[in-house]
Amino acid sequence: MTTIQDIADKLGISKSTVSKALNDAPDISETLRKQVLETAVALDYTKLRRYKKTKKRLCILIEKENIEYEEPHHFAYDIVMGFRQLAEPAGFYVEIVPVDVKLQKNTPYDVFMLEHDYVGSFVLGFSLNDTWLDDFKNSHTPAVLFDNYVTGNPYTAYVGIDNDEGMELVLKHLTNLGHRKIAYLSGSLGSYVLQRRHAAFLSAMHRHGHKTTAKNTGCSYCLSECIEKHLPKFLKAGMTAIICSHDTIANASIIQCQQLGYKVPEDISIIGFDDLPLAEYTLPPLTTIKQDRVELGKSGFYALSSLLNNIPISTFLLHAKLIERKSTYNVYIEKKSNAL
Template sequence: MVKIKDIAAKLGVSISTVSKGLHGASDISEEMRQQVLDTAVMLGYVVKEKKSQDYHKVCIMVENMDYENINQFGYELITGFKLMAQEQQYQVDVIPMDVYTQMQQSYDTYMKQQSYSGAFFLGFEMSDAYMQQLKHTTIPTVLFDNYISNKHVAYIGTDNHIGTKSLVNYLQENGHKKIALLNGSKNSYVSNLRYEGFLAAMKDVGLEIDENLIGYGIGFLPETASSYIPQFIENGATAIVCASDLIAAGAINEIHKLDLRVPEDISITGFDDLPIAKYLAPPLTTIRQERFTLGKTAFTLLSQLISAVPVSTMLFHSELVIRESVSKVK
């Protein structure tokens, strides 16, 4: 059985450093944390020994989400899920998914042919074929930032309403009245939640909603910003709420191209608190999602579904992380 000291020996670091990496401590570098997590998964690290149980094989289906390194949103979700699965002696396969594959074979047929006991969905949009088929599936399935009404399907995520409200409140407290929303894809369930949260928050603080200050992108990528930043500035926006840190990074880049400054000329906020957020220029005010813990909890929900426990929804509290990308209105 692999122990923490084996991971430490493999990396040539102390046991305390490995422990910090496995438990999300903030006083080690992101690079070291990624090495610890990668090595733990590679060696088959198990948190604690469990009694033998029935064999299960599960999968993580990923669409529209990067996960190769710790700066990408899906990395810690998948790593947390895998570590919990290994503790329970489950096999986990990560399966990149696309629209074409979903059209070739139904979800239930694919899962049964591959002998999977359940699945964790990352990055899917509501219009995807597999998402529609989940309405009637009996396969235990956990969705990240998506919801389907089916006793065999659970939803896990961060409270998007509270997170978006925290951003709007913080901007309003700093004197901003013309606040724009740069959202993700219109077909994304979480985009709709953040839009609804934005509308409710603006109403709560008595600010007018300008349809010229609402924009949608393709996914949650930086390229979303190029189509909307000039429009937002022309319509008087003093702050932009971005639906992801990557969109916020794109927005900051586009603002710099216009010879404007963040936050002196326009304030920017993100969502996710990816490792890159604190290294942007300026460091980004954002909403933290505990991705590693979300991944571990996703596996717990899936194992409960596999055991015929009809769990439904689990939302994590959001946390506002204040950095230097927001300033008071002059």
């Protein structure tokens, strides 16, 4: 096992200097402190130091740009709460760490974790171009990624809902209502979870015997492009239902359809994903796939404690659930009443 002496030998400095650097002594320069930490990580010193603590420290790393967590109506609020609900009674100390691009560029993930003496992290809101998402490919400190997936690193796990199941529930629901012309409107595929949902849509459509072409799929980084370009295209092509990659797009789509003179759901059914608090208050209230955020937070802790117990979990998915509200329509009824 790596000792302080090993780090000292590697850097050609004294043991006491290494110890001071690891303990943030004020007479050690920032440059030297960083060098010591990076060497410690390179020599796999991460574990040794930690076993000395009685209460182990976990952190929830939150990408500030992409996800909000401070207020009860914010997406990540309940996720954070669910995680703490299990982690704290289990004897862990949990800290929330907002993360930005600068921190990720300046400090490798493993070094950051050692520096702050965290034994594991729950990672929220990272997109595919975040620097640490590259770090996670080879990191050694357990990390559970919400809605992100890394291949081949036994120290990382992916937590989220079962998007394939969610899409299957949506397709079954729409098929039972008589819909055959179904479109998918998605935000940017630069996020892992939207890639998953897109793939889930394609394979669910295939399973149900529907075709997918450029006519009934559209995705865009800009919400305005989604509703001004793709949505009218779907309507023109005679689609009777639109599945949206998340509730925000679904909400905007309802409004846009109504502005274009289409009734929701009588002329066009719209379904979301996520079940944000907003979904109950759209007009009509939105049928959507629920991600239970408290349970996702708890799952984050379950997955992290598996990793900490050396069970190399790769994927931990929660069951998806269809919440039926008022934004989908039974085409059979419509046909019947038209015939009368």
